[in-house]
Amino acid sequence: MAGGPPALPYRGFSILARCAFAGADLVLGEGFDAQKILSRLAAERITHVSLTPTMLAQLAALGSPPPKLRHALVGGASLSPRLAREAADLGWPVQPTYGMTETCSQLATRSCLPEGWRGGRMGRPLPGVEIGLTEDGRPKARGPIVMNGYANPTLASGDGLRDGWFVASDFAEISPSGELNILGRADDVIVTGGKKVLPSVVEDLLADCPGIGHYAVMGQPDPLWGAIVAVLYDGPIPPDDLLAWRRGEAAAAFRPRAAHRIEPFPLLANGKIDRLALRKRAFGDETQTGAVGKQDFAADDR
Structure with a gap:
């Protein structure tokens, strides 16, 4: 089952191809309305569904899945351990996936959610897929699911x-x-005081924080450190309380130094976080007054 508006002709194409190869029936949805989707999952006895984390959160908020649903493939954005566990406890058959358009949307899929699962841990690659790492630590893949190349004038x-x-x-x-363990996007790395910080490490610390809804970790420009670790979020928790959450458990460079409450939280039509809009709202002129917390620190705190 696929959600989201048909803004692009290739949106969800891998789902169509998988169903065709498997000889499975495909049910398409117009847009995404969680209540309607849940009703269709039950009424049409659907066994597989492909979701983004935002879609999963909306469905889990309505309760347990229909008993016929056996696989809930979740991808397209980072899946938080808290959401994964909450949904699994309700009976949702959560299966985190990793892939991109160039690899037919999937390189690896975690077939089940083990106890203590941490974000980014995707398990072994799919059959026939070979994976490796570049010298700078980026994952690489080859096999029948990898594209022949990008379109170009000479074909x-x-x-x-x-x-x-x-x-x-x-x-x-x-x-x-x-x-395969995905640590985070290379272009999201925060360089603070000469040290590299992966946002996913900080996001893992926030996974169980009470009173937080959507959230993302970004580098906030800073004249002294180059950038500081900032949390952009929605939810009722005050920024200062968020900054204090599990503060003593993180190395100094990984401790969030600023928190911005952003409401409404900008999302794309497919449920992913609109990172460009989020950055503009947080670090431009639109950050809400009174919704910002910041912690000062000395050089020896790094």
């Missing part, structure tokens, strides 16, 4: 590939057993 294959490998714009680790 030459291989455009955008390196010796047949597609390199993603993320940082990752591969365990000795071959499991």
Whole structure:
């Protein structure tokens, strides 16, 4: 089942292709209305559904899934451990996925959600997919699901590939057993005081924070440190309380120094966070008065 407006002709194309190859019936939805989607899942005895984390959150807020649903593939954005666990406890068969358009939307899928699952831990790659890491720690993949190359005037294959490998714009680790752990987007890395901070590490610390809804971690420009770690969020928790949450458990460079409450939180039509709009609202002229907290620190606190 696919949601979201048909703004682009290829939106959800991998879902169409998977169903065609499997000989499965496909149910399409116009837009995304959680109550209507939940009703259709039950009425049409749907067994598989593809969701973004935002869609999953809206469905889980309505309760448990229909008993016929066996797979809820969740991708398109970072899935927080808190949301994954809350949905799984309600009976949603949560299966975190990782992939991109260039790899038919999937490279790896966690077939079940183990206890203590942490965001980014995607398990082993799909059958027939070979993965590796570049020298700077970016995941690369090759196999039958990888594109032949980007469209170009001469229709030459291989455009955008390196010796047949597609390199993603993320940082990752591969365990000795071959499991893929996504650390975060390479272009989201925050350089603060000369130290590199992956937002996903900070977001893991916030996963269980009470009173927080949507959230993202970004680098806020700072004249002294170059950037400081900032949390952009919605929810009732005051910014100063958010900054104090689990503060002692994080290394100094990873401690959030600023928090901005952004309401309404900007989302794209597919449920992903609109990071460009979010950054503009937080660090431009539109940040809400009275919704900002900031912690000062000395050089020896780094």
